[in-house]
Amino acid sequence: MSAEVRAVPAPSSPRWQERAACRGADPELFFPERGGSADPARRICARCPVRQPCLEYALGHGIRYGVWGGLAERDRRELRASYLTATRQQRDEAIAAAAAAGYTKAAIGARSAWRPRR
Numbered sequence: 001m002s003a004e005v006r007a008v009p010a011p012s013s014p015r016w017q018e019r020a021a022c023r024g025a026d027p028e029l030f031f032p033e034r035g036g037s038a039d040p041a042r043r044i045c046a047r048c049p050v051r052q053p054c055l056e057y058a059l060g061h062g063i064r065y066g067v068w069g070g071l072a073e074r075d076r077r078e079l080r081a082s083y084l085t086a087t088r089q090q091r092d093e094a095i096a097a098a099a100a101a102g103y104t105k106a107a108i109g110a111r112s113a114w115r116p117r118r
């Protein structure tokens with residue numbers, strides 16, 4: 001089968017980081033001390049063109065510390081459960097669609113982070 005399995009999301013590319021508004025900024029702004037303000041980092045994030053992939057990266061990788069996508073740890077904690085549920089549902093739907101289209105588990109796995117159980 002030569003057609004691509006476009007419905008299955010490819011692993012996210014780190015290239016979005018090349019367009020990050022925080023490039024060259026003081027990393028300590030994004031990892032404030034306990035009780036410190038995340039507002040300086042949030043202001044940088046507010047003008048960042050890659051907020052969404054940054055936030056998804058942090059949620060998808062379970063990153064607990066720092067400001068990502070304009071959200072501090074506490075903000076992301078509230079989002080994480082719903083993000084994981086939605087992501088798993090999208091993945092399962094894409095895999096089911098690819099399987100219904102006749103793709104093998106190996107072909108689907110080759111185009112996604114999902115791998116068949118052995």
Ligand code: SF4
Binds near residue numbers: 023051067070
């Ligand atoms: S959203 Fe904020 S932390 Fe993420 S890349 Fe942009 S500036 Fe950096």
